[in-house]
Amino acid sequence: MADGIAAIGECMIELSGQTGHTWRMGYAGDTFNTLWTIRALSPSHHVDYVTAFGNDPFSQEQIAFFREHDIGVASSPVVPGARPGLYAIRLEGAERSFTYWRSDAAARQLASNPIALAKSLEERTLIYFSGITLAILDTAGRRTLLQAIAAARAHGCHVAFDPNYRPRLWPDTATARAAIDEGLKVADLALPTFADEQDLYGDASPEATLERLERAGVAESVVKNGEREVVISHYENIFAVPATRVEAPIDTTGAGDAFNGAYLSARLLGQSPKDAARRAHRVAAAVVQVRGALAPFEILRLAFEL
Numbered sequence: 001m002a003d004g005i006a007a008i009g010e011c012m013i014e015l016s017g018q019t020g021h022t023w024r025m026g027y028a029g030d031t032f033n034t035l036w037t038i039r040a041l042s043p044s045h046h047v048d049y050v051t052a053f054g055n056d057p058f059s060q061e062q063i064a065f066f067r068e069h070d071i072g073v074a075s076s077p078v079v080p081g082a083r084p085g086l087y088a089i090r091l092e093g094a095e096r097s098f099t100y101w102r103s104d105a106a107a108r109q110l111a112s113n114p115i116a117l118a119k120s121l122e123e124r125t126l127i128y129f130s131g132i133t134l135a136i137l138d139t140a141g142r143r144t145l146l147q148a149i150a151a152a153r154a155h156g157c158h159v160a161f162d163p164n165y166r167p168r169l170w171p172d173t174a175t176a177r178a179a180i181d182e183g184l185k186v187a188d189l190a191l192p193t194f195a196d197e198q199d200l201y202g203d204a205s206p207e208a209t210l211e212r213l214e215r216a217g218v219a220e221s222v223v224k225n226g227e228r229e230v231v232i233s234h235y236e237n238i239f240a241v242p243a244t245r246v247e248a249p250i251d252t253t254g255a256g257d258a259f260n261g262a263y264l265s266a267r268l269l270g271q272s273p274k275d276a277a278r279r280a281h282r283v284a285a286a287v288v289q290v291r292g293a294l295a296p297f298e299i300l301r302l303a304f305e306l
């Protein structure tokens with residue numbers, strides 16, 4: 001599928017919107033959240049989520065949910081006896097914190113069948129993955145994944161990467177840094193969040209992050225910084241694009257992921273990095289006004305002005 005887009009990673013069961021002991025169940029995971037936004041905003045493209053599933057009812061319901069929203073699963077394996085991971089969102093005001101139950105999730109096996117993985121990534125126009133995708137794999141799995149992405153890229157596919165550093169998922173910072181540096185080597189476009197880069201690399205400013213990514217050979221980088229402006233470098237041109245102000249955010253979960261999805265969708269439509277960032281800010285602003293990581297397609301489309 002030459003117009004196909006693939007995102008690779010883990011989609012968990014999500015618990016959000018707590019009222020007492022009652023929670024709302026949904027699905028989310030950084031790369032899935034981005035693909036969801038792309039699905040909403042790039043209707044002419046075929047999209048697949050590349051992962052591994054269990055054979056339990058929760059995995060089956062998850063696949064059905066994807067299908068309902070026209071999201072395919074390519075050649076993602078089904079692992080007997082495995083099941084999806086789970087996370088819960090707690091809010092302090094609108095600021096989110098996550099608790100995870102994911103250490104034995106099926107998605108950890110997404111690279112255990114190299115042939116299936118390579119097939120899932122064949123003939124793509126865009127592949128998207130993140131530092132979380134790398135963090136859930138063991139060393140051999142990471143190697144398999146990066147080789148498969150590099151092979152797809154050698155056939156002309158564009159690769160976008162969000163380093164999305166989650167300290168809890170890594171044994172130590174040196175391992176995280178080494179793996180994320182490898183991720184950057186196969187990326188045409190990087191979409192990091194400044195706070196993560198500051199944590200992991202000690203960058204002094206978003207501009208310092210841009211410079212480091214340029215030195216790493218990434219052609220286009222967008223550094224997100226919460227409700228502040230993003231800074232962009234595109235073949236050595238630098239821009240800043242102010243964020244859309246939100247008076248009363250409800251839940252900031254998934255804002256960065258939605259930004260990435262909208263930015264990529266606008267770039268696929270041939271828009272400039274600056275215009276893409278303006279639209280992406282509006283979409284991120286819409287996502288912080290809903291609970292959980294995924295906003296309904298209509299809300300995303302309205303914000304994007306599709």
Ligand SMILES: O=C(O)C(=O)C[C@H](O)[C@H](O)COP(=O)(O)O
Pocket residue numbers: 028029030031033087098132166252253254255256257258293
């Ligand atoms: O942490 C993980 O592993 C997840 O994938 C859960 C969340 O859905 C995303 O992390 C949300 O990401 P933000 O856009 O940074 O709010």
